[in-house]
Amino acid sequence: MSQVLDPPPPTQASAQAAPAPAPDPDDLAALAARHGLSVSGARPSLPEYVRQLWARRHFIGAFSTAKLTAQYSQAKLGQVWQVMTPLLNAAVYYFIFGMLMNTSRGVEDFVPFLVTGVFVWTFTQSSVMAGTRAISGNLGLVRALHFPRAALPVSFCLQQLQQLLFSMGALVVILLAFGVPPGPSWLLAVPALTLQFVFNTGLAMVMARVGSKIPDMAQLMPFLLRTWMYASGVMFSIHHMTGPDSGLPSWVGPLLQANPAVVYIDLMRFALIDSFGGGMLPDHVWALALGWALVAGIGGFIYFWKAEETYGRG
């Protein structure tokens, strides 16, 4: 099924005119080595790659901010959608799970509980989705300019982080409106978000590599992510569902709570909501949060780097 027809026979002139007729492959490699030429498009070593990525940090920052502002630039309400979108999301979940299905039973401060869960989950979800399309959706850029490709998934995750900060602004208003008092524990949101950002970026880099090889992943991911969401206690309390009187085996609770999404969501609830006490957190929660961040962050980065030279192949 080759696209190309049989090649035309070389003209007589080509043999005469060529300065180096039919060069020997060994000679060429040796010539290149003698003059210290490097292989074009070769994958740099891991430390070198980190250095290159660091050198492009301004590009990463500017790219994510530009993407963020470009997102709603065609809408009449413009940047208002940055805050409207998460609020509307929370409203829909509140209507379905809070009012129609009444999942709120047993959870104090259900609205802050739900909205925190939705916002924190959306951060992971949209980072993974953006990561899946980071390479496959930007082939034009990848094929036109030379930069460490990890800059793409990282800047998409940074964009999601910026988006989340808008949502957190809305969240503070909701918390105060529902009478949750501000306290020093709110500061714990900063380390929790940092760890979640590292985790998301690692996962996004894994998905960026997978998505660049298998474009179908972009179609499949919404379903995987939705399944993950329902298992993550975004709109119900895993702690209450798997309690001693639930009839489930005792190992189910800890297992469900080791899920990284649950870890980050519950950490944020613990930080922001008074009635969400330490007893509802999974055991060793900070260790789990740090562990997931390191495993995903470092593993994802190395996994992505391993295929650096192949990104851009259509």
Place this chain on the structure above:
Amino acid sequence: MADTPADNTPAERVPTVVADGVDIVYRVNGTGAGRGSATAALNRILRRKKTEKAAGVRRVHAVKNVSFVAYRGEAIGLIGTNGSGKSTLLKAVAGLLPVENGRIYTDGQPSLLGVNAALMNDLTGERNVYLGGLAMGMSRAQIKERYQEIVDFSGINDKGDFITLPMRTYSSGMAARLRFSIAAAKDHDVLLVDEALATGDRSFQKRSEERIRELREHAGTVFLVSHSNKSIRDTCDRVLWLERGELRMDGPTDEVLKEYEKFTGGPGKGAPKAAPKPQAKPAAAAPKAPAAL
């Protein structure tokens, strides 16, 4: 050819780009009738390697076994009919497109100066100048310093304050001019220029030709892809002729262009549909027109 420094002093020829038996293959998903069906797709995932063809993955062999050595101080033109693999080869030299077989060795990081660099249509021209510069590895201070130069060169503001409008409001010529101006703002070691001279109006073409000459003085080696035989003749002393992905001729500009013009039936004309015997065909197709301009 006699005026190239490389020829006068063969002992001092320093290679800057070495292509060693390069093959480039594109893979395209979802071509062919019925190939997009669910079973074919499943097949594609399950037996990826073996059944590439059966699952509807089409292999396009864009560049076939091309070898050449480019030396410091050379300006090399790449010619060939549409779809002959010129731009693909340049992208591979720039390290932007992986090669299937063979190797490309380069001195430092070659820069591809094309008109297709993706910019963001929803953002203003100003924002795009900064983003493009950052992506090329310039610092904010460098961009700030050159910003006015870039805008003036692009000529975007000639007809009003367009640089502060989103790029989606630009005409295609304006967008292409801005892209070229951003890319040309940096000095490059090995410079690859892709059809850039074809964009924009006459006055912009003159400006960009001048800029390429300037860049060439700083750069070690320049590659130029163009369909304009005149700009190849003006800028290059050596020409590579690609046809259907194969290197068909490699030599001094005059010799290769003479053959090429014979092949395409005169300067500026389109390619013949199929030409297994290029020497015989063009003579019958059209009387040879005088050299372009």
